[in-house]
Amino acid sequence: MTVGEAMERAEELRPGSRVAARTRQRWLCEVDGMLREKFFRPSSADSREGVGADIAWDNGLRDDDVLLVPPPFDSLYPHYLCAMTDAALGENDRYAGEQAQYNSILAELAAWLRRKNLPARGCSWRW
Template identity: 30%
Template sequence: MTIGEAIRQLDAIKPNAVDRTTKVRWLEEVDFAVYRELVMTHEHGQSSIFNGYNPADESGADDKLLLAVKPYDRMYVQYLACQIDLQNQEYDLYQNDAALYNQSYNDYAKYYNRQVMPLQSGGLHARTWNGGKRKCICPALNL
């Protein structure tokens, strides 16, 4: 999913007055969490770099890939929805959307943990899961 797709999906299901720059920053929050909590703690993560998104980049930001793959990319729209609910002080809706987001994020974390070997401590070398087969689990970072 791209930044533009996430924002369009959100706007279709939850009309809102939040500007695009704020939505891009919220998406960046999710991907910084994915990068810090998952990518950097697993094999190949130390060699990848995530610098966030430039919300002022009107030309190419909408086409940038977000880190999570389908079907786990639904978490982006859910996160945007819960942030809008919070901003609108709709706390019951916020709790529901936050629960959906947290479940989706946890599902992606479990998937990531099944697909990529966590970094080993004590000088052990990390090895690849799935007999060395590489799956695309983070398309924006080419992992």
């Protein structure tokens, strides 16, 4: 999924969002950085090197930049953006629902990474 696709899907779910596009792009950068450190770097899942909003941010994030999480787990991005938007606007019930969907997809991603990639030497998975 690209930055533009994630933002477009989030906009479909939350039309007329009062959160600036640059803020939503920054959220994508932050979540990709967190996912890289917690899930991708500890494993041997280095096939995702060179992609991600956290890497592209320094060169100016564009709509066609590819995000870190591969399909089918990339559907977590629109839910994350909606959750962050809802939190910023004080929509607590909507935030809780979107965050639950994001967490569910994130748990599936973590399980998939554990099955497909052995931890790097000197590193252990803790769940």
